[in-house]
Amino acid sequence: QLQLQESGSGLVKPSQTLSLTCAVSGGSIGSGDYSWSWIRQPPGQGLEYIGYIYHSGSTYYNPSLKSRTTISVDRSKNQFSLNLSSVTAADTAVYYCARGNWAFSTGYNMDVWGQGTTVTVSS
């Protein structure tokens, strides 16, 4: 059974870079035509889509975060990562990684999620 697990810095200072990793177990990140996504949820708020990467390295970033976002994949370690630079308090959120499926007939959905990791931006 595929499982995803986020890890990384839980406390980041303003203007620094948030770095998170999502470890994939129970399956290979390079198998199938899946994308690997990041989504975040500020405290008490809704969900915001950050972006995705395919095992080929192809990426998509939400334009609202694009200038500060980098998503990368390490197939040898079966994991993918999120870097978000120049963070502010507005970036405080629970960050989730998820597996994405896309098909022309059904669109894009996220069927396997990590448990989430809380990141607080504070000095």
Place this chain on the structure above:
Amino acid sequence: DIQMTQSPSSLSASVGDRVTITCRASQSISSYLNWYHQKPGKAPKLLIYAASNLQSGVPSRFSGSGSGTDFTLTISSLQPEDFATYYCQQSYSTPYTFGQGTKLEIK
């Protein structure tokens, strides 16, 4: 960006009730609409994809319908484990966007 608006924002219901949640898109999104629910402290879970397709392992009391701009999620007979926050998400165009959520509470 496509805006997704859910109604109601919150809802109180009892075990066994039939419940309907609505999601409206700011433009036509065909059937590219997914539903998730999220329990406190947990990750969202995919329930319905492409408006009406039940995700594997999801109980049949959940159903979805709609196309274009108006969509509904129906729970035919509420169970205790269904009390959660429900989100719709469009995948017609990037950036993928979510509704603000509907919190389903026990009456």
